[in-house]
Amino acid sequence: MIISCPHCGPRDSSEFYFRGEATPTRPEYDAGTAAATGYVYGRINPAGPQKEHWYHAAACRSWLLVERDTRTHKFLSVTLASEQGR
């Protein structure tokens, strides 16, 4: 698979670390155990487009927010996670 890093361009997936399905915003401690449990363990695991976190470990060390179709491994979008919502 090839992932287009916004910094480094199209690179082989072996340069990246796959963290898994991108979780929603981390709840503050005050939000309680249920919210924390959902954040840590709750996953949608869709058959289809999925938002994921990948880390360009062997190069720029950017965490990427990636949208990938789990059925075809097609990458639909790649953005810097730090720019999410900006």
Next chain:
Amino acid sequence: MTRLPAGGLIDRGKPIAFRFNGRTLTGFSGDTLASALIAHDVKIVGRSFKYHRARGILTDGIDEPNALVTLGSGARAEPNCRAPSVELFDGLEAYSQNCWPSPNFDLMAINGLLSRIFVAGFYYKTFMWPAALWEKLYEPLIRRAAGLGRLSGDPDPDTYDRSHAFTDLLVVGSGPAGLSAALCAARGGLRVLLIENDSRVGGRLLSQRYKVDGELGTAWADAALKELVANERVTILTRTSLFGAYDDKSFAAVERVSDHLPGAAIGRPRQRYWKIVAAQAIFATGATERPIAFGGNDRPGVMMASAIQTYINRYAVAPGKRAAIFTVCDTGYEVAADLAAAGVDVAAVIDARRQPGRSLAFAPAISGEIVRTFGKSLTAIEVRRYDGGVERIAVDLLGMAGGWNPNIGFASHLGNRPDWNESLQAFRQEKLSDGMMFAGAADGALTLTDALASGEAAAARVMSPASSMPPIGTSAQASPHVVRAIGQKVFVDFQHDVTVEDILLADREGYRSVEHLKRYTTLGMATDQGKAGQVLGHAVLAQHRGVEMAAVGTIAARPPHTPVAIGALAGMHRGEHLKPVRLTPTHCWAAENGASFVNAGLWKRAQWFTRAGDADWLASAVREAKAVRSAVGICDVSTLGKIEVEGPDAALLLDRLYANMMSTLPVGKCRYGLMLREDGFVFDDGTVARLDESRYVITTTTVNAVAVMRHVDFALQVIWPDLRAHACSVTESWAQIAVAGPQSRALLQDLLPDIDLSNETFPFMGAVAGTWDGIPMRLFRLSFSGELAYEIAVPTNHGDALVRTLARLGQTYGCTPYGLEALGILRIEKGHVAGGDLNGQVTAHDLGLGRMLSRKKDFIGRAMAERPMLVDPGRQALVGLKPVDPTQRLSAGSHLFRSGAAHVAGESQGHVTSVAYSGVFDQWIALGVLAHGPQRIGEVIVAASPMRGTRIEVEVCNPVFFDAAGERLRA
């Protein structure tokens, strides 16, 4: 000799000597092993997998299921090589497989008589009971009797290379469609990579006598090659097999660099593994001729008609003297004509279609079927005419022209199943992944004219997706042909000895899905993946059940398309090159001082330093630990991860990363820090030093250096991108040496005369940045050993000088280098957790560090760490353990049991996580986790290791064995 007097693409001026089963034979340059054997009238090449039936050469290429040989000998012996795709070279040695003592007289042929037990599903039926005998008796027996060739068991002596290729267009196959596609795309300016499995380009043009543009097909192919070679945007790889299609337009291939050269090629790899990324790929992979199912269709002398054509035209060898062709398509007649032109007597063409294709001038065309064959190798066939007559015809060569299956397996590597095409009477790939298309015979365009046009159309579509080039239709064929058997085995999968009867049996027993059929009968599960016979097998099932082929479907092909040597995949990553090696800055000094090294991740760390008089490694380690307790020791700790964190919000970031408070740490101080994972369990531990208001350097354990950096980046970029802080790994930038022991202050004061190291100005947990000999230096008063101790860091390239200076100055103080084993002893004596104690399943409470969890702030893992089960006092928690009999030796991994409890998994209350021989106490001591551990100090329990067969009574004690008050480290 059956070499034809003229013709062929062989060089008669270059004879080649080779050995087959010990006999020296000769062929010509341009021959394959198969064509050279045919030239010597070798009919029986090996024996079959299950029944040990005599088998000859069936095909002319990679789909060969019968003529499998072992090439070479000793460590280079390679089993299961397909004789038709082995290029002949001087000194080649080949051996038949599956036969003893020889392929002509094989004692194991008795399996054929026992064929009733070798029916479909025999693995499941015959040997169901008793299960215990399976492993010891049945399986070895079957493997010896039925099986493929053997590996030498020796290390592979050859070298393998790896390359990467990036291209606009990958063309797989250099037959008419592939060449025309490559020409068209190259003329259009694309970068083209053309891959051909054969040693020369041309595909079927090399086997046929067709003309293209008025010239012989081979001449046209040579001209095309010349044009492509001259184009600098084109790369051509011959002798290269594509074996897999992967996600995102990646492909894998193996180039046989020196397999075809005499002797072990010096200075060249044997093979080269290619990883290819191609924006577009055209698969001009041709079609495979399918056999016809009739009695005795596996007899040596029965060949694919297309293979006969190849042997006659390309290699100028005649596989027989008197031939017949059994056909369901017009190509059978072409082969008959080629045989006649080569001077071979053609006895008949038997056409199984109800309307025969044509009549021949040189032989009778019979409308009918072959029902049986005769001879050890073929001597005669029995033909049943549709008009009622039965006749026996003496022939020693029979060609099967059963129609063509497009080679579309690569599409299903990406999960795309093919569709049955009714007019083509074959599976065709309709659904395609982005960037992949089929052309020529692989797309059902079976005639030469159509194949050329199809290749061109595919290339045009690559260059302009909206191209108006009309799609080339598929050819029409007769259905796969199955003759009702009379008394003789009818094979569909030659390599795995699967017969029509096996398929009918599987159907009777309910294994009707092709996926079940495959596993029950092993149809298509051999090394050839059923390239020749699998579709025929599925046709048998369809015709028997009276359903359409479309309803039966077919099996997905999977990588590798053809077998690949493991060595080619490993490439240069073997032996010491399997992983990179990281050396510490003091490696050379350590080696000079007798260090033995151990792998710690990729690092080589000094494990102990052998000195004259040390009885063994344990004696060395105990001596080193004692030196630290009594004088001073030095140890390279550069492998610990080091991360610098900087910025106005650095303190806030560290508060969120660590379970304990870091923002309150004064400048010039260090603090022990504990990191949790978000799920509440312990992730890593280390130290945090505050160098100035907004600048920290943190350490991680050696193993987690990379993971912690990733974790810090995640926190900074994903969770809290608004924090004004930056982090950077400086692990490789600093050499860090622990200087530990009562004399450490004196030694360091000699090294750093300008810094006051007295306890008052530089107390325990102090941190200072300064210079040593004009070089930047950082000094931390940290202690892992429990002694008065420091860690001193200098830029990596000065690490060697630093350690040598310390060793020299330390001579006065009895300074001793110590390694990881001594480090382990020292930290276990102090109850410091590391390595095996931190296995990802322990909480801060489990380690007795629950007090460190701050209640004043949010931090990663806080919410989940407070879950009831994670703070349950019944959890297995850290304790010290010492044998009741001090002479006994503890072993890590032993399970802990209540005294008197059965030593079974359900009774286990914990386990031993670290052990050490303590020189201070003169006995083995250990750390472990034990249910309700802290409440059981003084209890005697049992540590049992079923692996080692040991059971030792141990006393539960405080994990801090030595100087529990911590006076020494504050001295």
